[in-house]
Amino acid sequence: MAAAPPPSGNALWLFALRLAGALAIPIGAGYLLWVTFDFLRSSDANRIVVVGVAVLVGVGGIFLLYWAMNRAVDLLPARYREGVRPWVFVGPCLVLLAVFLVYPVINTLLLSFKDAQSQNFVGLDNFKFVFTDESMLRAIRNTLGWMILVPLVAVSVGLAFATLVDRLRRGEAVAKSLIFLPMAISFAGAAITWRLIYSFRPAGFGSNIGLLNGVMIGLGQNPVDWISQHPWNNLFLMVIMVWMQTGFAMVVLSAAIKAIPDEIIEAARIDGASEWQVFRRIMVPTILPTIVVVATYMVINALKVFDIVFVMGSAELNQTEVVAERMIRWFFIGGNYGRGAAIAVVLFIAVIPVMVWNVRRFREEEQIR
Amino acid sequence: MSLAQAGDVEAREPVPPGAEDRAGAGEIRTGGWFVRIVIIAICVLWLIPAVGVLITSFRNEDLVNTSGWWTAFAHPLQAGQWTLENYRSALDAGGLGNSFLNSLAVTIPSTVIPITIAAFAAYAFSWMEFKGRYVLFVAVVGLLVVPLQMALIPILKLYVNGATIADYVVFPELRLNGTFLAVWLAHTGFGLPLAVYLLRNYIGSLPSSIIESAKMDGADHFTIFWRLIVPLSVPALAAFAIFQFLWVWNDLLVAYVFLGGTKDVQVLTLNLANLVGSRGENWQLLTSAAFISMALPLVVFFSLQKYFVRGLTAGSVKG
Numbered sequence: 001m002a003a004a005p006p007p008s009g010n011a012l013w014l015f016a017l018r019l020a021g022a023l024a025i026p027i028g029a030g031y032l033l034w035v036t037f038d039f040l041r042s043s044d045a046n047r048i049v050v051v052g053v054a055v056l057v058g059v060g061g062i063f064l065l066y067w068a069m070n071r072a073v074d075l076l077p078a079r080y081r082e083g084v085r086p087w088v089f090v091g092p093c094l095v096l097l098a099v100f101l102v103y104p105v106i107n108t109l110l111l112s113f114k115d116a117q118s119q120n121f122v123g124l125d126n127f128k129f130v131f132t133d134e135s136m137l138r139a140i141r142n143t144l145g146w147m148i149l150v151p152l153v154a155v156s157v158g159l160a161f162a163t164l165v166d167r168l169r170r171g172e173a174v175a176k177s178l179i180f181l182p183m184a185i186s187f188a189g190a191a192i193t194w195r196l197i198y199s200f201r202p203a204g205f206g207s208n209i210g211l212l213n214g215v216m217i218g219l220g221q222n223p224v225d226w227i228s229q230h231p232w233n234n235l236f237l238m239v240i241m242v243w244m245q246t247g248f249a250m251v252v253l254s255a256a257i258k259a260i261p262d263e264i265i266e267a268a269r270i271d272g273a274s275e276w277q278v279f280r281r282i283m284v285p286t287i288l289p290t291i292v293v294v295a296t297y298m299v300i301n302a303l304k305v306f307d308i309v310f311v312m313g314s315a316e317l318n319q320t321e322v323v324a325e326r327m328i329r330w331f332f333i334g335g336n337y338g339r340g341a342a343i344a345v346v347l348f349i350a351v352i353p354v355m356v357w358n359v360r361r362f363r364e365e366e367q368i369r
Numbered sequence: 370m371s372l373a374q375a376g377d378v379e380a381r382e383p384v385p386p387g388a389e390d391r392a393g394a395g396e397i398r399t400g401g402w403f404v405r406i407v408i409i410a411i412c413v414l415w416l417i418p419a420v421g422v423l424i425t426s427f428r429n430e431d432l433v434n435t436s437g438w439w440t441a442f443a444h445p446l447q448a449g450q451w452t453l454e455n456y457r458s459a460l461d462a463g464g465l466g467n468s469f470l471n472s473l474a475v476t477i478p479s480t481v482i483p484i485t486i487a488a489f490a491a492y493a494f495s496w497m498e499f500k501g502r503y504v505l506f507v508a509v510v511g512l513l514v515v516p517l518q519m520a521l522i523p524i525l526k527l528y529v530n531g532a533t534i535a536d537y538v539v540f541p542e543l544r545l546n547g548t549f550l551a552v553w554l555a556h557t558g559f560g561l562p563l564a565v566y567l568l569r570n571y572i573g574s575l576p577s578s579i580i581e582s583a584k585m586d587g588a589d590h591f592t593i594f595w596r597l598i599v600p601l602s603v604p605a606l607a608a609f610a611i612f613q614f615l616w617v618w619n620d621l622l623v624a625y626v627f628l629g630g631t632k633d634v635q636v637l638t639l640n641l642a643n644l645v646g647s648r649g650e651n652w653q654l655l656t657s658a659a660f661i662s663m664a665l666p667l668v669v670f671f672s673l674q675k676y677f678v679r680g681l682t683a684g685s686v687k688g
Contacts, residue, residue: 048470050474051470051471051473051474054474054478054549055473055474055477055478057478058477058478058479058481058482058549058550058553059477059478059481059482062478062481062482062485062486063485066485066489070591083499085497085590086493086497086498086499087499089489089490089492089493089497089590089594090489090490090493090494090499090505092486092489092490093486093487093489093490093509093561093565094490094505094509096486096554096557096558096561097509097512097558097561097562099524099527099558100520100524100554100555100557100558100559100561101512101515101520101558101559101562102512103523103527104515104519104520104521104522104523104524105515105519105520107522107523107526108519108520108522108523111522111523157411160407161408161411164404164407164408165408167404168404168405168408175408175412177671178412178415178416179411179412179415180670181415181416181419181667182415182418182419183615183670184615184663184666184667184669184670185419185619185663185666186618186619186620186621186637186638186641186662186663186666187619187621187638188619188621188638188639188641188642188645188659188662189619189638189641189659189662189663191642191645192422192641192645192655192656192658192659193418193419193421193422193659194418195645195655196418196421196422196425196438196652196656197417197418197421199652207435207436207437208437209433209434209435209436209437209438209652210437211417211421211437211438211439214437214439243415243418246415303516304516304517304518306518306622307621307622311642311645324516324518327518328518328622331521331522332626337522340522341522344516344518344519345519347516347518347519348515348516348519351516
C-alpha cells in the first residue's frame with residue numbers, strides 16, 4: 001500500500017512532463033516564427049533584406065513546424081503515439097482547408113441573404129437581382145458562351161495538333177513548346193499582348209499600330225474598333241483564353257495518344273482502315289477519358305474567367321460582362337456585399353455537378369486500384 | 370514509364386522503344402507536307418502575339434507610336450530604331466524592380482508551403498491508418514471546385530477582425546492583412562486541394578513493398594516520408610511546383626486583396642495592370658514591362674518542364 005503510490009505518481013509526473021514537452025515544442029517553434037514575422041512586419045529595413053528574410057522564414061518555417069510536431073509526438077506516451085501521428089501529418093492541411101475554403105463557403109452563403117452592408121436579411125432579393133438585372137443576364141449568357149466555345153476550340157485544336165505532331169520526324173519538342181508557351185504568361189501580360197493586336201485609333205488620333213487594323217488597312221478597308229463590336233468582341237476575348245489554354249490540352253492529350261498501344265493501331269491499319277478511321281474509331285475512343293478530364297478542367301476555368309475581361313476594360317460598355325467579373329465588380333467596386341455574395345453562390349452551384357462527377361470518378365478509380 | 374518519357378514536352382531522354390517502332394513501322398505514319406504545313410501554320414499563329422510584344426519592347430518610342438511593329442521587318446538592320454531604354458524606364462519609373470522582389474517574396478513560400486503540407490497529407494491519406502481517411506480525402510477533393518473568388522471577402526474579414534462565436538475567440542485578430550504571411554496562407558489554402566489530389570495519386574501508386582520493407586528495418590513514418598517518399602515523388606512534386614509557381618506568379622487577385630495595391634508592396638501583375646490603366650498608350654513601356662514579368666516563369670517552365678506531364682498524368686492516365 002505504501003510502496004504502490006510512488007511509482008504511479010512518478011508515472012503520472014512523467015506523463016505530465018511528456019505531455020507538457022509535447023505541447024511546448026510546437027508552441028515554442030510557432031512562437032519563434034511569429035516573433036520573426038512580427039519583426040519583419042515592423043522593420044523598415046532594405047527591401048531586398050526584408051524579401052530575403054521573408055522567403056527564408058516562409059520556406060524554413062514550414063519544415064521547422066512539421067519537425068517540431070513530429071518530435072512532440074515522439075515524447076507522448078507510447079500507446080498514444082501512433083494514434084496521434086496521422087493527425088500531425090494531415091492536421092495542418094485540414095485546418096487550412098477549413099479556414100480558407102469551408103468557412104468562406106458558409107460565410108458567403110449567409111452574406112448572400114443580407115443587404116449591401118451585411119446588416120439586415122433581405123431574403124432572396126439578391127438572387128432576384130442576379131436573374132433579372134440586364135447586365136447580369138448578359139453576363140450569364142456570355143459566360144455560357146465562354147464555357148462552351150473555349151473548351152471546344154482549345155480541346156479540338158489541342159487534339160488535332162497532338163495527333164499531327166506525333167507524326168513529325170523532327171521538331172516535335174520545339175513545336176509543342178511554342179504552343180505551350182502562353183501557359184507561362186499572366187493574364188495581365190496576355191492582355192497587353194492582345195491589346196497590341198486589337199489596338200484601334202480613330203481617324204485623327206495617329207496611325208493604327210494594332211496588327212488586325214494593320215491587316216485591314218493593308219486590304220484597303222477602314223480600321224475597326226474591335227473591342228466594341230458587340231457581340232463579336234466576346235469572341236475576340238475568348239481567343240485570348242484559347243491562345244493561353246490550348247497548350248495544356250495539347251500536352252496532356254499528346255501524352256495520352258502516346259500511351260495507346262501500337263499493336264491496336266497497326267492492327268487497324270493492316271485491316272485496311274484509313275488514317276481518318278484510325279483517328280475517329282480508335283484514337284478518340286481510347287483517349288476519351290483524358291479528353292473528358294481536360295475539357296472539364298477547361299469548363300471550370302472558363303466559368304471562373306475574370307482577369308481577361310477585367311483587364312481588357314469597360315466590360316459593361318462593351319457588353320462583354322462575365323459572371324466572375326460581375327462578382328468582383330459588385331464586391332470591390334460596387335461595395336455591395338449581398339449582391340457579390342449571391343453571384344458567388346450561383347457560381348458555386350454551377351460547379352456542383354462537376355464536383356459530384358469528380359467524386360464519382362474517383363470512387364471508380366479506387367475500385368480499379 | 371514509357372508514358373512519362375513520351376509525354377515530355379522536350380524529349381531530352383531517349384525515345385521510348387514504342388515510338389521508335391512506330392516511326393519505323395511504315396511511311397504512312399510519318400507526316401507528309403500537309404502535316405508539316407498545318408503544324409507550322411498553327412505555331413506561327415501562336416507566336417505572332419508574343420513576337421509583337423518582343424519587337425515593340427525594343428523599338429524607339431517614336432517609332433512604336435507611329436508605325437506598326439511589323440514594319441520593323443522592312444529594315445531590321447537599321448540600328449537607330451532599336452533601344453534598351455524601354456526596359457530601363459520600366460524598371461525605374463515603372464517600379465518594376467521593386468515589384469519583381471515582391472513577387473519573389475510572395476511566390477517562393479507560396480509554392481513551397483502548400484507542397485510540403487500537401488505531401489505530408491498525401492502520405493497520411495495513402496499509407497497511414499486513421500479513422501475517416503476516405504471521407505476526409507473525398508472532402509478535400511470536393512473542395513477543388515470552390516471558386517477562389519468566393520473566399521476572398523470572408524478571409525479578408527477574418528484577417529482584419531478575427532472571428533468569435535458567442536464571445537469565444539475562434540480566430541484571433543492577427544492584423545495579418547497586408548503582410549506576406551497573409552498571402553502565403555491564402556495561396557496555400559487555395560492550392561491545397563489540387564496538390565493533395567495530384568500528390569496522393571502519385572504517392573498512393575508507389576509500390577507498397579518499399580514501405581513495408583522500410584518498416585521492417587524499423588523506420589518510423591517521418592523517416593519513411595523524408596528519406597523514401599519525398600525522393601521518389603520528385604516528378605509529382607516538381608509538376609505541382611511548376612503549376613503552383615506559374616499560378617501564384619501570374620495571380621493578380623489574391624495578392625491585390627491581401628497584400629494591397631500600394632507602390633511598395635504591389636506584385637508584378639498588379640503593377641502591369643496599373644500600367645495598363647494609367648499609361649494605356651505607352652506601348653513601349655507596357656511591352657517591356659510585360660516581358661520582364663514573363664522572364665522568370667518562362668525560365669522556370671523550360672527548366673522543369675520534363676517533369677510537368679510526367680507528374681500530372683501519373684495515376685490519372687492509365688498506360
